[in-house]
Amino acid sequence: MSSTQTAPGWLSPQDIGEVRERVPIVYVEAIPARVDHLGRLERVGLLLRQRPDGTISRALVSGRVLYGETLREALWRNLAKDLGPEASPQLPPNPAPFTVAEYFPADGLGTGYTDPRQHAVALAYIVAVEGECTPAEDTLDLAWLSPHEAVTPAVSAEMTGGQDRLVRLALAAAGCLP
Amino acid sequence: MSSTQTAPGWLSPQDIGEVRERVPIVYVEAIPARVDHLGRLERVGLLLRQRPDGTISRALVSGRVLYGETLREALWRNLAKDLGPEASPQLPPNPAPFTVAEYFPADGLGTGYTDPRQHAVALAYIVAVEGECTPAEDTLDLAWLSPHEAVTPAVSAEMTGGQDRLVRLALAAAGCLP
Amino acid sequence: MSSTQTAPGWLSPQDIGEVRERVPIVYVEAIPARVDHLGRLERVGLLLRQRPDGTISRALVSGRVLYGETLREALWRNLAKDLGPEASPQLPPNPAPFTVAEYFPADGLGTGYTDPRQHAVALAYIVAVEGECTPAEDTLDLAWLSPHEAVTPAVSAEMTGGQDRLVRLALAAAGCLP
């Protein structure tokens, strides 16, 4: 039974491969945040993954919007997928993206975001997360970093495709760019 | 002992009166919202007050930003004042106002917002509220209305100064303008 | 020679049809505006088209973002296509969409936007237009309406898919919702 039968919106690797060569793909990206009682950002969560060569890479919560799915549902689903079912993300009533990141396979277009797989248009959000987070299987860990730690050159160097820029933009939007 | 001694930022009625004739006053306004687990707005809270003539008026959470106070602190303080200490408002990490409302004593300037007391510049937010709300003493009640109910002509007629417009704008920003 | 050879990003009707059944499609939508020297919106432009049954329909400037194209380029291209080469649209340095409209084939998802052809995620902008506008061939005319005229029931009834809502949201964002 194919994945498209069990989960509407999902595509086989071949199908999504064909689509990716033809149109921009819609993504949502989220920066999980621990906040104090006034909503002030204290820490941001970055996923830790191991690359085939053994080095560590860091990533945001990120995923494709499926056919028939609202942005809000896609945001929730991807947060639950990467942070576990108890994360309890607090999606706001009016979730305006803090930026729209345009990823292109080659960096010639000057947006600063690259993705070798595709042209993606990603709506990026900061989401307060209250519950316990249990990273999914393909993730080593979730690291909660202070704004200062999150923009150090060492951390930025472990991120790819311009996601370190997204972290800086998120911190700027939250009023705590170091 | 004057009020400014006990609470920095507070002004005597005479002092604030003098200031109001000279400069625009900074306000925060909040539309409390009950949301579902995806953050979708289900109901908005409107304060019910009795006018001297016995009629009911409805109002948003609203208040001046004090000298030395951040917008976030002012938002929290005014929510706690009007909704009680258990309201547990969820201020987002990046609280962008859904609009900036400019109130003028006379309506000649076409902004649609009037306040006979002053020229006010109000940053307006939608704030999810999770806890129990106990309206303060000068408030009769807090009514939780569906988006559809909140924009009926009857409800709009009970609001003053253009706050019915703010409710419509908030619902629009939350994606649920009927 | 196929259309994809002559114009990168363009797809044959069959190809785009297949893609539309699989993923959300990225769109840009624009509400052209005439503004005064302070940038205040005076009139909005709505395209007039004749339906097969002879009735008039009104529409916004709207179009797909092509593979390899930035949002800004797509916005410019679609404005030039619908308003002519002399329209001289003034894209701002930081073009934040005033809303993101999610169109679904069926209206079951409650977003208020429908498109029988596809699931589309449309970033919607208000764009000041300074030059002379000459609507393209498949367009009867471009009507410049005052904010008051643009939201009359008669005009709203001539729009489809929820674009009358987009007009109201745009006017709200520009501070001139009647």
Next chain:
Amino acid sequence: MSSTQTAPGWLSPQDIGEVRERVPIVYVEAIPARVDHLGRLERVGLLLRQRPDGTISRALVSGRVLYGETLREALWRNLAKDLGPEASPQLPPNPAPFTVAEYFPADGLGTGYTDPRQHAVALAYIVAVEGECTPAEDTLDLAWLSPHEAVTPAVSAEMTGGQDRLVRLALAAAGCLP
């Protein structure tokens, strides 16, 4: 004849001094931008002023919102004051601030913006400027810098009160943070 008689909204130095000790003051700030035909930011304008000690300082267009004046009027007036009558700023139909900067006399509040004179709440905008700019008398020059130049440590060091942060935020909002 007092200044308030000749220009409504203006206050004598003594009056504004008294007000500044009592309430937050509303400001608008603008980063002038040269843009290409697609609206892409090419250069930002920074005012050059000479300090009493002979060193150079750089500043944004900035000014108080007067009593009875809309934000849009204040933005226009301050741009005309600092850039001259031919600058031809292009205020957008929906001028959302890219940030709200909160200035405090002491930096204890963590906003990153300081102003020894006052507590100010500043709505900050990027404004495309098409015409010829002729800086006012108390200004040495207006320097148009590339995004890369505008964030060099040397330039940042010539700005005060956190305005170098505002420049970085503006470039981020315009999608061209180096």
